[in-house]
Structure formats: C-alpha cells, structure tokens
Amino acid sequence: QLQLQESGPGLVKPSETLSLTCTVSGGSISSSSYYWGWIRQPPGKGLEWIGSIYYSGSTYYNPSLKSRVTISVDTSKNQFSLKLSSVTAADTAVYYCASMVGGPTRYWGQGTLVTVSS
Amino acid sequence: QLVLTQSPSASASLGASVKLTCTLSSGHSSYAIAWHQQQPEKGPRYLMKLNSDGSHSKGDGIPDRFSGSSSGAERYLTISSLQSEDEADYYCQTWGPPLVFGGGTKLTVL
Numbered sequence: 001q002l003q004l005q006e007s008g009p010g011l012v013k014p015s016e017t018l019s020l021t022c023t024v025s026g027g028s029i030s031s032s033s034y035y036w037g038w039i040r041q042p043p044g045k046g047l048e049w050i051g052s053i054y055y056s057g058s059t060y061y062n063p064s065l066k067s068r069v070t071i072s073v074d075t076s077k078n079q080f081s082l083k084l085s086s087v088t089a090a091d092t093a094v095y096y097c098a099s100m101v102g103g104p105t106r107y108w109g110q111g112t113l114v115t116v117s118s
Numbered sequence: 119q120l121v122l123t124q125s126p127s128a129s130a131s132l133g134a135s136v137k138l139t140c141t142l143s144s145g146h147s148s149y150a151i152a153w154h155q156q157q158p159e160k161g162p163r164y165l166m167k168l169n170s171d172g173s174h175s176k177g178d179g180i181p182d183r184f185s186g187s188s189s190g191a192e193r194y195l196t197i198s199s200l201q202s203e204d205e206a207d208y209y210c211q212t213w214g215p216p217l218v219f220g221g222g223t224k225l226t227v228l
Contacts, residue, residue, distance in 0.1 A: 001178065037217065047162065047209055049217035060215035096161060103213045104152030104167050106177065111161045 002027045002034070004097050004109035012091075012116050018084040022097030022109060029078045030055060035100045038071060038082045040093040041111075048093075052100065053080060087116045120146050122210050122220035129226040135198040138223050140210030147191035149212050153184075156222075157206040165208075168193050200227050 008020035020038070027034065037052035051061035053071045061069045070083040084091060092115050099107040121143040130136035142149055153165040164177040168186035176184065183201075187194045197204055205227040210220040 039217070039219075046222045047211075047219040049219065052215055052217065062216060094161075100213060100217075102167070103150065104164065104211060105154070105162075105213075105217070106164050108161050108163065 002099055002107045004099060004107055006095060006097050006109045006112040008112060008114070010113060010115060012087055012114060013118050014088055014116055015086055018082070018087050018091065018095075018114055018116075020082045020095055020097070020112065020114070022080050022082075024078045024080070024099070027099075029073055029080060030075050033101060036071075036073070036080045037098050037100060037105070039096045039098055039105070040091075041096070042090075042093040050082065050084070050095075089116050092116045119143070120149070120212060120214070120216075120218050122151070122212065122218055124208075124210060124220040124223045126221065127224045127226070129228055130200055131228045132200055132202065134200050135196060136200060136225065138195045138197075138208050138225065140193040140195075140220050142191040142193070142212075144191075146212075151193045152211045152213075153186065153193075153195045154209045154211060155206045156209065157203065162209065165195070168195075197225075202227055 003025045005023045012018045035054045038050040051071045053059045068085045073080045094111040096111045097109040098105045123141040150169045154162040156162045166174045166176040168174045172188040174186035183198045207222045209222045
C-alpha cells in the first residue's frame with residue numbers, strides 16, 4: 001500500500017519561499033498508475049488543491065496560485081516537492097501530499113502545518 | 119466552471135442512517151466524484167469513487183456501512199448504523215485536472 005510523508009519547515013517568514021517534500025513508499029513515483037499532488041487546508045477551513053504532476057512530468061496548477069507554485073519530482077529519491085513563493089499569512093495551512101489513482105485522491109499524507117509568520 | 123455544492127452541516131442519531139449530498143454544477147452531471155472523510159484533528163481518508171450511474175468502488179478497509187448512489191447531478195453518501203467515530207467532515211471531490219473539492223459537510227452524531 002502506498003504511503004506518503006511530508007517534510008519541511010513548519011515556520012516560514014512572509015515573502016519567503018515555502019518548500020516541502022513528500023517521500024513515497026510502497027510504490028514507484030515513476031509509475032504510470034499514479035499521479036501526485038499537493039492539497040492544503042487553512043485552519044478551520046476546507047480543502048484547496050494546489051497542483052498536480054503526472055509521471056510524464058506534466059504539471060497542472062490551481063489558477064489562483066499558479067504564478068507562485070512549482071511542483072517537481074525526484075525519481076532517484078522517490079520524492080516530489082512543492083515550492084510556493086512570496087508567502088503571506090494567508091498561506092498558513094496544513095499541507096498534504098497525495099496520490100491520485102484513476103482520478104480521485106486515493107492516498108493522503110498525514111499533513112504538515114506550515115505557519116507563515118515573522 | 120465546475121463547482122461542487124455541499125450542505126455545511128448534518129446530524130443524525132447514533133445507530134440511524136444519514137444521506138449526505140454533493141451537487142455538481144450545471145453541465146457536469148455526468149462527472150464521477152470521490153468522497154473523503156476527515157475525522158477531528160486528522161487528515162482526510164478516501165472513502166470511495168462514485169460514478170454517475172451509482173456504481174462505486176470503496177477504499178481499503180471502508181466498512182459496508184458506507185455506500186454511494188447518484189441521481190442526475192446529485193451524488194450521495196449514505197452512512198448506516200451510525201457510530202460515534204463517523205462524526206467527521208465529509209468532502210466530495212472531482213478531478214480533471216483541476217481537482218475541485220466541495221466545501222464539506224460537518225456530520226454530528228447525536
């Protein structure tokens with residue numbers, strides 16, 4: 001069974017870049033069976049899709065975040081990463097990495113809280 | 119633009135059944151969705167993929183008490199024999215991309 005684990009700083013200063021990594025186990029990140037994504041949840045609010053990356057390397061981003069987001073894959077480490085630039089307090093959220101199988105988000109990481117504050 | 123609409127809250131008694139609704143926006147009534155459960159202070163858990171014809175495939179270990187059905191642009195999640203641990207937020211989702219989530223329904227078990 002696929003397992004995902006987020007890692008990265010829990011505190012980021014305003015205007016800086018948020019960087020998170022998701023380590024995948026139980027399956028290959030290069031497999032065409034999956035695609036990968038990031039989803040966030042501000043405190044007390046609902047789920048917001050950030051972006052996704054396919055095994056082909058194609059990326060799709062939420063239009064509202066597109067100018068600030070980069071998602072990439074490191075096949076040698078079986079990891080994928082998120083970079084979100086120019087963060088503000090509005091980017092404070094629990095960030096989840098996830099795997100989509102045949103469409104829906106089937107596997108979720110446990111989530112990591114990132115706080116944007118000076 | 120695809121929008122998923124959910125009622126903000128629902129409640130039902132312990133041992134009873136409840137039916138949660140996710141409504142697809144106009145022009146998208148043929149879309150499949152997924153249901154996810156998020157218990158308090160936990161991450162989301164995939165429950166099932168639900169097709170427009172009502173067929174569904176559940177995630178690993180999801181009890182038989184959880185089932186899905188469809189009618190037109192409505193997608194339903196029915197939970198029977200409600201237990202206390204079913205008290206949670208329930209989200210519907212489509213994928214394209216873009217991935218789109220409904221606003222979630224907070225289920226209270228009385």
